[in-house]
Amino acid sequence: MDKTFSPQNIEQQCYQNWEDSGYFQASGKGEPYCILLPPPNVTGSLHMGHAFQHTIMDALIRYHRMKGDNTLWQCGTDHAGIATQMVVERQLNAEGKTRHDLGREAFIEKVWDWKAQSGGTITSQMRRMGTSPDWQREAFTMDPELSDAVKEVFVQLYDEGLIYRGQRLVNWDPVLHTAVSDLEVLNEEEAGHMWHMRYPLADGTGELVVATTRPETMLGDTAVAVHPDDERYKHLVGKQIKLPITGRLINIIADDYVDPEFGTGCVKITPAHDFNDYEIGKRHNLEMINLFTPDAKLNGNAPEQLQGLDRFDARQKIVAQLDAEGFLVKIDDHKLKVPRGDRSGAVIEPYLTDQWYVAVESLAKPAIDAVETGEIRFIPENWNKTYYQWMYNIQDWCISRQLWWGHRIPAWYDSNDNVYVGRDEAEVRAKHQLGDDVVLRQDEDVLDTWFSSALWPFATLGWPKETPELDTFVPSSVLVTGFDIIFFWVARMIMMTKKFTGKIPFKDIYITGLIRDEHGDKMSKSKGNVLDPIDLIDGIDLDGLLAKRTAGMMQPQLAEKITKRTRKQFPEGIAAYGTDALRFTFAAMASTSRDINFDMGRVEGYRNFCNKLWNASRFVLMNTEDQDTGANGGELELSLADRWIWAQFQQTLAEFETHLSEYRFDLASHAVYEFTWNQFCDWYLELSKPVLNSDASTDAQKRGTRHTLVNVLESLLRLMHPIMPFITEEIWQRVAPLCGIHVKGSSIMIQPFPQVDATKQDSDVLKDIEWLKSFIVGIRNIRGEMDISPNKPLSVLLRNVSAEDTRRLDISAAFLSKLAKLEGVSILQPGDKGPASATALVGEMEILIPMAGLIDKDAELARIGKALEKLEKDMSRTQGKLANDNFVSKAPEAVIDKEKAKLADMQMQFSKLKEQQETISNL
């Protein structure tokens, strides 16, 4: 084995073997355990959030697979309608073409070509992360099977009246030329203006002042509204306004919606371009004047001189004209929420179009129930509040998109625009007895990508066919995802799965935190703080990193800032930490917190941890390979340390499993880390040396220790495997044969997970080793503080030695002399104070290191003084407690006893230290 762990030498080969061996498929035996991969965009590449969530899913999957469960990780990608179409369109644009030049069919072919070429990026990156989904079942939302499911759902919902078509105001993206759902619109506060305009009464008897943030919409005003009880305007209701610029006459109406306290108490109503106005318009039967073309330029309904102008250019002209004609009262600065498309960044326009909707109310009810009854559980639980809040206020879902890439809506129209819905044209014709003479055209629109994603839990398992997988793996065990898509995806999956299978899609929903940068900022391209998980695995030099972070930057000053920041944070680029270290980092950071600040220091720390494990294994192998490890029988005599490490391992194992069952990956990985480094490496390996290296050890003793070394390590590797698959496999291949396990053609990933073995739990041994440790640490302490070289052998005296101490001395003498570097231990007779010494306590027993020639009097006095001071402080606190009648009368007895014992112990230490202090100061 190399002296340091080099992940890049092993990972890819290892993964290839697993995948080729078919280890990722469900076994068909045991309890079903299933995780659905939230399908990443086929356009996407792996970001830190994916890497994090995939680590967690894979840890769960590997754990359950090793536990013997029938384990399926259902994976796949989604077609990401808008995103993918944008990618391919951009390529066309670069060639000076648009999708319209190609036409729909040719364009879609192009998209498929693109997918064939580049669609595998993210799945190959997942392989680098060591994930073990069943790639043979990999699904894509545009696959024929899933498309059939989409059609089936659409038709069924339509037949039940739960899908309908209607003309309504929608969120229109004027750049992408499509409707988007509420969730795809981000409302950010931006600086704008409030324009106050004078609207004269038609009869010339006065005027009203209205205010707006969008003056250009005044062209489409069809009323001015006031509150019905507003004394100022009551008498004007029913009168008419002569609209500036157009001169159109509109009514003054009364509506409760108006807040008389706000502004002038008069509101201009533009039903075709504002969601609130739209509602008012419907109530009052107002005309709806659409002013815009699909790309938000003024259309034929605007005055001729303004037609064809972009909405923002038109705004300027209109304001200028209002001003010139004396209609503009004032312009105030105003902060307002501007709706922008989450993909395009364009200002979203409320726009009157025909769209398809899902009536969600009846679907929402069972989905709410599923969480309220506890059938589905959010972890952490609080997220159910977010879920309820949205579900109780859920709006009908606009599912049509004016795109080409996606599932085309299975609806056909005849020449009179009658609509027929069916699985295909033939079915439609048959169902409605439409002869061949009737010309039908299919709806041009496609469905929202989330519509197909909502079917993921059952469509990927074969629905609408009745498959055994549907039976076995619905509901799945846990969904691991981020809070940002609870509405987009999680809620919709629950609704759809309940509706079409009658079952819930998953039992647990584990909501992970969001990975942020080391300062808690969201990782984003524009901030230039994005990390690529693959770069953490393989490493990247500074130039490469800079190039990546500044590529495609529109603003040069931004690129400069990013360069500076990156140079500062990564002067040497990023080292290659390997997949296991990265995975361990993610696991260790997966606490209940909703934000996770990614700390490079921790990756490095866990890289070191991998190296530690590697070297510990080297040590084990050096001492066991080609030697008798008892794999083929032979008497085994286990040392105190051997029995201790087995007992410790049982505890660690139990802890690990408890934490995993509670999705506390941070605690689980901490338990493993602590055991490996602080128990196995720091103590056990050291304690094995005296046995292995001593001529006094019998064959049975050496065999016993070798057996323990190799078997504890082997068990530990299996325990760690779910989190760190590669390093554990690599080491296991060499260690397992020494345990009598045949590894040829096998893998750690299909070995059973370790089981707690009650016969190996031993609290007496644990206490014995605690005693031994405190003995050794006591001596190291004195060495450390008295500047005595760790290499210098010491002779120590023991005072106040009990029978138990004697027994322990007896069984651990060899360990003591080696680990504390002692050349002699002698026990003082009762009453014999011994020479002036530095002392350490092991329980009530005192270890004396004679000062002569070794220890400076003042230094020792200082050490004692410091210890006394600390003890005094703690003692007075405890004494205070015990002197308090309230405490003694009201606290539970166990607590009081504990305090008493604590005090007694401190008093004992105190008096011994006092004694010491006196002896030494008298020297």
Next chain:
RNA sequence: GCGUCUAUAGCUCAGUUGGUUAGAGCGCUACCUUGACAUGGUAGAGGUCCCCUGUUCGAGUCAGGGUAGACGCACCA
């Protein structure tokens, strides 16, 4: 406006139903190239648990009120 969350060591974070002398990793200091490992070892320093008030024998933990910050939802022209 409604809702959710966060505040603990220089940094990143744990801290179970209230009962420890408040922990870990990184960083820092001193010493150590000892034979698995300097990606290491040994020892050590470092905390007003954001503030106030309460409940309690006892509060980092519970309640109320602040302060600072993050997020979600709905928003007035």
